[in-house]
Amino acid sequence: MNDGAVDPTGRFWAGSMAYDGTPGAGSLYRVDPDGTVVTALTGVTVANGPAFSPDGRRLYLADSARGVISAYPLDPRTGALGAPQPLIRLDGGSPDGMTVDDEGFVWTAVWGESRVLRVSPYGEVDRVVHLPCRQPSSVAIGGEDGTRLLVTSARYGLADPTPADGALWTCDAGVSAPPARAALLTRYPA
Template identity: 80%
Template structure:
């Protein structure tokens, strides 16, 4: 089935929109390179509302934290930190520090056990410079995968037994067996390899299908667990960047996009798009962090 009726929700002018999340009553997104977390308006024509700004560092992804309203576990700058509403950072680890500013954190998500996973990449896309980090509930940050180029996602099957991860520069989404108890990953199997565009941010719906934005491909795909493309949603923007499913009725698809790297961006590039996904998805998961907060740093 092909659906071609997305509408522009916000002409946002995002440099690198990413990380959409439905938080039960609202969507939030990040503009990675500008380091801003935004609340998305409920209707067209309304502006984005800034929720926090970092102190000039890229903001790859955020997750709400169990028992700590107003705080976010974030892939930010060169590491992982807890951010408060003013953008002050309580750093858990800065694994990309010491690389002469060549690398930054990118996309991330929480698994069904409350662990936060986030990728890193080189600003110039150097092959193999990226990693995937796992944040355990005690605050320990572990390098789960290395040798990646531009990791995006991850996303998790409804039962938590599979982690899906795109390596966008290689145009592939891999499926990794995930040990729910330990967070250990097994050997990957390719889910899908694209010839036109690169898989980017993703989510998984309640039926176990993977939804992925296709950067450079002007579309969103719904992919079955066996790798079959079940649905294609065409978009006017050139660089769809990520997806989320939620909204008041649970079936609203939200798509972010980016104008980064385009010589002549149009209003469609960097806008936020929406349509009916016709399926629900698991609620946005809350990160579990059993670590005493430290003195925040700007």
């Protein structure tokens, strides 16, 4: 299993990948409030994110191995996904963990590229945050003032990690984001 997140209606979504990175072996799963587990998407190589638009009508999912973030229409009532549209394809690095701010912009850590991108709902890069670590892994926005960008990083696979690799980084995002949500499970799966 890989990244997971809760949508605005309380459903938990989590992606998977093959440990050896087999192309297309990953999936995206959804856990509904009644505990039902649904395979929402197959054919992903490395599922990262997911993240949701503030209105809950769009799901963003990165396929890190393919270097692309896609936007899926999401029915908030049923949890059904529509046909994906590519949001952005990266020329270098891999999109990794994501969040969406209150203005509807997607923030993504770019593994292997020492940066975080803020991307508009139309796929335009709005902001680049450069970091001293080589493998930013995920992002969140919060903190005391609600506008701190928090970035995790990893040392995994680095032959010569530095103190910057594997550290937590923060800076001012200049925008707030919806708070993290708890899953609204009415029954827990056995």
